[in-house]
Amino acid sequence: MVTTNVDHCFQKTGFDKKRLFYMQGDYGLFQCSKSCCDKTYDNESVVKEMFYKQSNMKIPSELIPICPVCGEPMTMNLRIDNKFVQDKGWYDACGRYERFLRRHKNTKNLFLELGAATIRLLL
Numbered sequence: 518m519v520t521t522n523v524d525h526c527f528q529k530t531g532f533d534k535k536r537l538f539y540m541q542g543d544y545g546l547f548q549c550s551k552s553c554c555d556k557t558y559d560n561e562s563v564v565k566e567m568f569y570k571q572s573n574m575k576i577p578s579e580l581i582p583i584c585p586v587c588g589e590p591m592t593m594n595l596r597i598d599n600k601f602v603q604d605k606g607w608y609d610a611c612g613r614y615e616r617f618l619r620r621h622k623n624t625k626n627l628f629l630e631l632g633a634a635t636i637r638l639l640l
């Protein structure tokens with residue numbers, strides 16, 4: 518499935534990540550704000566810790582996510598500017614989708630768009 522949703526909801530429901538191409542990024546991942554490398558980091562445990570330790574809408578300074586490569590702050594992995602990181606998982610998902618399209622290019626297909634998500638079904 519191809520989705521432009523970035524809310525990480527497919528993964529939270531248990532949808533197999535290997536069947537999902539989250540082309541515009543994912544709120545469930547951090548990346549370096551300077552995009553110094555092509556790595557992303559699952560952020561669920563850090564975000565939960567931020568939630569539980571917040572006070573007056575602020576988190577403790579030590580919880581501000583820092584890039585382990587360059588030391589700059591981390592940000593969400595979202596395609597909002599030219600610093601979007603397409604990590605190995607992104608390229609793997611893109612490749613799986615491209616192979617699917619090539620495999621079925623001469624078959625009848627139905628595209629369903631549900632909200633902001635597009636689902637392609639093989640008929």
Ligand SMILES: [Zn+2]
Nearest residue numbers: 549553584587
């Ligand atoms: Zn960095």
